[in-house]
Each structure stands twice: as structure tokens, then as C-alpha cells.
Amino acid sequence: MTVYLVRRLGFLVISFAIAMVVLFLLLRVLPGDPANALLSVNATQEQIDAARAQVGADLPLFQQFTDWFGGVLSLDLGSSFISSLPVGPEIAARMSVTIPLTLLSFALALLIALPAGFIAAVRADRWYGILLSGFSQLGIAVPVFWVGMLLVNVFAVNLRWLPSGGFPRDDWANPGAALTSLALPVITIALVMSASLTRYIRSATLDVIGSDYLRSARAQGASFSGAFWRHGLRNGIVPVISILGIELATTFLGAVVVESVFTLPGLGSMLLTAIQQHDYPNIQGILLVSTLLVLVIGFLADVAQRLIDPRLRTSISGNGIR
Amino acid sequence: MKRSTGAIALSVAAALALSGCAAGGGTSDTGAATATDATIEVGSLYEPQNLSNVGGGGQGVTEALTGNVYEGLFRLTDAGEVEPVLAASNTVSDDGLTYTFTLQDGVTFHSGDPLTSADVKSSIERVTAEDSQSARKSSFKTIADIQTPDDATVTITLSEPSISFIYNLSYIWVVNDAATDLKTTEDGTGPYTVGDWKRGSSLSLDRWSDYWGEQASNKEVVFNYFTDATALSNALVTNQIDVITSVQSPDQLSQFTDNPDFVVNDGNSTTKELLAFNDKVAPFDQVAVRKAVYSAIDTEKLLNSVWGDYGTLIGSMVPPTDPWYEDLTQVNPYDPALSEKLLAEAGLADGFEFTLDTPSYDPHPAVAEFLQSELAKVGITVNINTISADEWYSKVFKERNFEATLQEHVNDRDVVWYGNPDFYWGYNNPQVTEWVAEAERASSTDEQTAKLKLVNEQIAQDAASVWLYLYPQIVVASSDISGYGVNGLNSQFFVSKIVRG
Numbered sequence A: 001m002t003v004y005l006v007r008r009l010g011f012l013v014i015s016f017a018i019a020m021v022v023l024f025l026l027l028r029v030l031p032g033d034p035a036n037a038l039l040s041v042n043a044t045q046e047q048i049d050a051a052r053a054q055v056g057a058d059l060p061l062f063q064q065f066t067d068w069f070g071g072v073l074s075l076d077l078g079s080s081f082i083s084s085l086p087v088g089p090e091i092a093a094r095m096s097v098t099i100p101l102t103l104l105s106f107a108l109a110l111l112i113a114l115p116a117g118f119i120a121a122v123r124a125d126r127w128y129g130i131l132l133s134g135f136s137q138l139g140i141a142v143p144v145f146w147v148g149m150l151l152v153n154v155f156a157v158n159l160r161w162l163p164s165g166g167f168p169r170d171d172w173a174n175p176g177a178a179l180t181s182l183a184l185p186v187i188t189i190a191l192v193m194s195a196s197l198t199r200y201i202r203s204a205t206l207d208v209i210g211s212d213y214l215r216s217a218r219a220q221g222a223s224f225s226g227a228f229w230r231h232g233l234r235n236g237i238v239p240v241i242s243i244l245g246i247e248l249a250t251t252f253l254g255a256v257v258v259e260s261v262f263t264l265p266g267l268g269s270m271l272l273t274a275i276q277q278h279d280y281p282n283i284q285g286i287l288l289v290s291t292l293l294v295l296v297i298g299f300l301a302d303v304a305q306r307l308i309d310p311r312l313r314t315s316i317s318g319n320g321i322r
Numbered sequence B: 001m002k003r004s005t006g007a008i009a010l011s012v013a014a015a016l017a018l019s020g021c022a023a024g025g026g027t028s029d030t031g032a033a034t035a036t037d038a039t040i041e042v043g044s045l046y047e048p049q050n051l052s053n054v055g056g057g058g059q060g061v062t063e064a065l066t067g068n069v070y071e072g073l074f075r076l077t078d079a080g081e082v083e084p085v086l087a088a089s090n091t092v093s094d095d096g097l098t099y100t101f102t103l104q105d106g107v108t109f110h111s112g113d114p115l116t117s118a119d120v121k122s123s124i125e126r127v128t129a130e131d132s133q134s135a136r137k138s139s140f141k142t143i144a145d146i147q148t149p150d151d152a153t154v155t156i157t158l159s160e161p162s163i164s165f166i167y168n169l170s171y172i173w174v175v176n177d178a179a180t181d182l183k184t185t186e187d188g189t190g191p192y193t194v195g196d197w198k199r200g201s202s203l204s205l206d207r208w209s210d211y212w213g214e215q216a217s218n219k220e221v222v223f224n225y226f227t228d229a230t231a232l233s234n235a236l237v238t239n240q241i242d243v244i245t246s247v248q249s250p251d252q253l254s255q256f257t258d259n260p261d262f263v264v265n266d267g268n269s270t271t272k273e274l275l276a277f278n279d280k281v282a283p284f285d286q287v288a289v290r291k292a293v294y295s296a297i298d299t300e301k302l303l304n305s306v307w308g309d310y311g312t313l314i315g316s317m318v319p320p321t322d323p324w325y326e327d328l329t330q331v332n333p334y335d336p337a338l339s340e341k342l343l344a345e346a347g348l349a350d351g352f353e354f355t356l357d358t359p360s361y362d363p364h365p366a367v368a369e370f371l372q373s374e375l376a377k378v379g380i381t382v383n384i385n386t387i388s389a390d391e392w393y394s395k396v397f398k399e400r401n402f403e404a405t406l407q408e409h410v411n412d413r414d415v416v417w418y419g420n421p422d423f424y425w426g427y428n429n430p431q432v433t434e435w436v437a438e439a440e441r442a443s444s445t446d447e448q449t450a451k452l453k454l455v456n457e458q459i460a461q462d463a464a465s466v467w468l469y470l471y472p473q474i475v476v477a478s479s480d481i482s483g484y485g486v487n488g489l490n491s492q493f494f495v496s497k498i499v500r501g
Helices: A002-029 A034-038 A045-055 A061-073 A087-122 A128-139 A144-158 A174-210 A211-217 A224-261 A267-276 A280-309 A310-321 B013-018 B033-037 B058-065 B115-130 B164-170 B227-237 B287-296 B298-306 B338-346 B364-376 B387-400 B415-419 B430-439 B443-460
Strands: B039-044 B074-076 B082-084 B085-090 B098-103 B141-149 B153-158 B192-198 B202-207 B222-227 B262-277 B353-359 B381-387 B404-409 B466-476
Touching: A002 A061, A002 A280, A061 A280, A087 A128, A087 A174, A087 A224, A087 A267, A087 A280, A128 A174, A144 A174, A144 A224, A144 B227, A174 A224, A211 A224, A224 A267, A224 A280, A267 A280, B039 B058, B039 B227, B058 B222, B074 B164, B082 B085, B085 B192, B098 B115, B115 B141, B115 B153, B141 B338, B287 B338, B298 B364, B298 B466, B353 B364, B353 B387, B364 B381, B364 B404, B381 B387, B387 B404, B415 B430, B415 B443, B430 B443
Parallel strands: B039 B222, B353 B381, B353 B404
Antiparallel strands: B074 B082, B085 B098, B098 B153, B141 B153, B192 B202, B202 B222, B262 B404, B262 B466
């Protein structure tokens, strides 16, 4: 297991380093120039040159990269071209919205999807089982911003139960107000997310129900639920966990879209603005942090799978020793 | 022209209040004493990117800060007039080259420092500095020297007469010369200080009790920033905000127009939608071809399809709020038969084909499709090439690599750009260039106005561009509040006279 952990960590570091290079280069091949965002259309060439020099866009690519890479190693993500505010603290402030939004949405999605997926599988022959399947199929096809707009229309504009958007100016000083602001966005993401999760959990449950070991357990006299909880759960949850890792990352990315629908000052809205303005330090900082988060989630999911399933443990670490 | 850097405008009530009338779309007069403790929630699509007006902060900087946090020697009022603010008096020498300004007494900055002539000098130099990114920088090229004989007097010498000089000064904030870091903090003389700036969300302004002039009528104003027009409208519908500074999509209006809880104000904007030809390339180097295109377009139908009952038709680059406005909409009337005749004269009886570089954001794609179908009727084929705002800047504006394009031009008094043969549209009429220069050197505003009217008429005769329509300037507010301005002048939104109730 230790060998596996070290190898998996090494893989994480290498992926991260590759991601940094790709990210940096991709941004530089985008058409456009950060100086354009800073200036008005009647700017003179001197003004444009001055703006480029000011943000360092006139330096050779390699030097820009080493400057940035060096900064990242010392935990300094640089300063925004546009606002000249340091990128790191800005990202941290935005995270105080995006992280709770992601985790709450994911938790709610699980809360919906676990029973729904299970019932859809176990009661696949009943009308409500079929209905749940149908809904989850529908949910996959619906874009998240559309669900958001629909919910706003119903619960904010017509019923006036919840705010249509925004976030308290004093952040989490009043947790009740902050949670109220997050309610609709969380429900939006959770509804869409739970649709695909329900599909995965349903098929994982169906696999377990149809498995030989469950039939054997029942043949030895175990009740269906006894056999399911004792043998089925542990077997069935392994593929689900790897999916959950991916889905958590997807939720994080879904938050980006939802933030703009609900005017939340999170990482997503920061990223959109930064892209419009070619604010490379901000874009790089956000993508770097997001990439790191996604990689870490993947890492944790892999480790969790191996903790649960001894078969994975032996096969992989066995190879590692030889 | 790019929304983020240009200057659409709103303006407001401070001006009206100074001139003695409390109006501007609202209904009630300044209300009871309790109303002065109100917090006004403003909704806008233009978040400042920083707090500096010389560092790429965008039009949101002007909207939130000009007149509210920062003041100039002069200000442009909601009605488009220039009036003194920090300048108590000013005199101009007979040759029009030397301006002497006496400053208001007893003005202090938010930091407590008194206002002196040195602050004014450094504030002007801030805008004209090498690294300044102010859109207005080139307006001050004629400044030869700034002297500060005493703390209350500023003397500015110009290298040649500039009739617009006082007007241009209204763009310059007077900033404490001791202030540092003006991108994230402020030190102005206005009726508000910047309270809390929550990036991506809101900027609050707090009433400043030591203000030299009349105290603000409300305690706090919060600018709430949105990226999505629908979210912005929803916030007003649900009473999260009190007023939208500028509605950019007519689809959002229907829910407010027949609702007694809201007031839809139809003000004057200075934003013009242009079909700009590259006047240097064939066939648009021929006046007859440009006029033929102009007459083939039913601009009234276009405006109606984009904005419904809002907006105004114009016949040149000059909006009705500019002093040299004349109604020129009949110079190039909608007349397809005339259009075909002109095409035949130009030897293009069988029509021709051109590429229209179309910015990808509203309303340009819809306008492009309308033009495509209108021009097809007279045999002209339009190929629509959709480009990003950024590509527009490099391909059209810098490289001049285009045949025709669509663009919104937001500034007031920008007809003078037709006097610059190096501008992107390549219009080169030496007579017009001369008139523009003469207008700027004029010794009176009457003379300036007369010259610019000539310019105005000539560019319409030459169909230098097609001026499709003037955008409406729409401020929608809860009927609870009053005292805001309704006209679109340079993105300003003066908030100090807004009251609730």
C-alpha cells in the first residue's frame, strides 16, 4: 500500500507539472492581447507598448513561464493584470463561496441519488422504479443553467421564498443568510448532478443483484437484505466511488456555470471575467488551483477504492514490489 | 466603443438638484428626514476592475465613482452641460491660451488633507502621464504648462486654443497628490467614501459627513454587479435592488412597463450603432456606393425590431444631446429605387458582394442578419463574418483589414473622429479635417458649433458610414425611489440625490 501511495503521489505531481505547462502554453496561443483589455480603442501604440511592459507581456515566453513557475513554487501566484490585486488571496476569497457550494451540492445530490438509484434498481419492475429511471434519464439531458433559471422563476420571482441571486456582503458572518443565498444554486446543481449519479448507482445495484455471489449467499439461506448489505454493498461501492471522484470534480466545474446564473462571487465568475480580459495571472491561478483540486479528488478516490477492495490492493502493490 | 472601455452613460440628479429641481424619472420630491438614512441598492452590469480611471478599470469606474467619490474642476451634467464643481471661478486669456482657475474654499479629501492647486496639477498629470491608460489622454495634448502660483490658483497654458478644454476637464478627477495605490483605495473629495469592495459582487459607498457641499440625501449606496441581464432584472423584480443603471436588452423590459411598482425611464444615450465601411477599399471608396447601401436599409424597421418602441433614428454621428445636432435623417432616405439607381451610376447595376465583420455580442449579429436581407433586395450580397471583441480590435481597428463592420460608438461629441483620416474607417475628406481643426481652435462655442455642423452635414452627404440608430438609454427603477438621472452621458450615475419614499 505504501508503495502504491508513493507511486500514486508521484503520478499526481507529474500530472500537475504537465498541466501547468499545457495551461501556460494554451493561454498564450489564444488570439488577443491583454493590453487590449486595459485600453480603449483610441489608444496609441505607445500606450499599448506601455501596457504590455507593465504586465510583463512583452517578455519572452520562456521567461514569463519561469517567472510564473518560480512564483508558484513559493506559493505566489502573481498579481492580476487588471486590478493589480494579488491572485492568491483573491482565489481564497472566492473559494469561500465555491467550496461550500460544491460540497453542499454534492452532499445533496448523493442524498437524492443513493435512495433513488437503489429503489430504481431493486424496484425496477414497479411503476415508481420505472418513473425514477425515467426522471434520471431526463435529468441528464437538461442543461444546468436552464434548471437554474427555472428555479429562479418559480421560487424567487413568483413565490418570493428565496433570493434570485447574490451573496451577503459580509460573507459568512451571518451563516443563515449565506445559506439562504446558496439554497437555490445548491438545489440546481444537486438536481442535475443527482440524475447521472442515480444512473450509476442504479446500474451498480443491478450488477450486485444479478451477481453470482449474491445468489450463492441467498442459496445458503441469507435473506435478500442480509446478503445485500453484507456482501453486495462492499462489492458494489467500489465502482461507485471511482465515479463519485469524477462526479465531485464535475460538480466543482458545474458550480462555475451556476455562479453566473445566480451572481455568486465565486471562482467561476472570477474565471469568466478573467478570460474576457486576458488576465493571464488570474486565469492561470484559477485553473492551477482547480486542476490541483481535481487531481487531489481523483487521488483520494483511488486510495479509498483500494482501502475498500483488497483485490485491488494486492494486484497493484504486488507489481510494485517485483 | 468596446463596452468595457467606452463611455456609455447615465447621469443624474446631482446636477438637477444643483440647478434647483428634484427630478429625473422619480415622482416625489426629497422626502422626509427619515429617508436620509436610506440605503440605495443599485444594479449594474459594469463592475469596475479596479478603482482607477487611468488603469483599465472600465466604464464601471466612472459609473460608481465619478461625481460620487471623485469630483473634477467641472462636471458634465445629466443634461449634457458643463458646470463648475471644484473650480470656484475661471478666466481665459484673450488669445484663448491661458486658463486661470480659482479653487473652492474649504474642500478636503477623504483622508483629511486640504485640496490645493498642487493636487489639481498632479491630477491632470496623472491622466496625461506616459503610463496612463485613460481614454481621454489624447484630449490633453495641447497642455503646454501648468503653474500653481498659490494654493488656491491653477494656471494652465495651452500650445494652441482648444474650445473643448473646459469640457475635457470634466473627465479629470481631482485626486490627493499624496495618495498611493489608487487601484484598490481612493482619496477624492466627493460626497461618498468607498466602503466595502467585494470583488465579483458589490461596491458600497458611504456618505461622508465632512463633505464640503450639500450632504448626500442617503446614507449608503451599494452597487451590485451582475454578469447576466436576466439575473439583473430578477433582482429588481424581487426588490433586491432599487434601480438598474442601464438596461441592455429590450426583452427584459416587458415585465416592468405595465407595472405600477416600477418606472421605466427612456433617456437620451450617445451610443450609436454604425455600419462602418472601410472608405479606402473598393467599392466603398465611391460615395455613390456608400449612399446606395445607406438608402437600401430601412433603419426604422431595424430599430423597431431590435428595441421595439425605444431608441432614436439618426442621420449622422451626432446625437441630439451634442450641441451641433441637426436632424439629417433625410439626407440618405430609405429608398430602394434610389439605391438601385446609385448602384447603376457606380457601374454596379448587377450588385456586388462584401464581407461584414460582425462582433459576436448583442445586438450586432441580429443587425447583421437584418442588413443581409435588406441589401439582398438591391442585389448586394453580404457575407457575415462573426468575430470576437478582441479580434475586432486587432483585425478591424488596428490592422484595418476589413471591408465593412458593425460597431457601437458610445462617446458623446465623437463626430470629430471623422476629421482624423487615420481612424479605422479611413474616411479622408481634407475639408472635413480642416473644419474639425478649426472648430477646436474656435474662439467661441458658436463658432465651434457652426464648424461642426458643417462637418456633420458633409459626412452625411458623403455617407461616410451608415448611422443605423441611436441606442435608447433606459433606467428602470422601483417607484419607491427618486432623484436619479436618466440620460446616457459618459457612464456617469450620480447617486447623492437619490431618496426612498
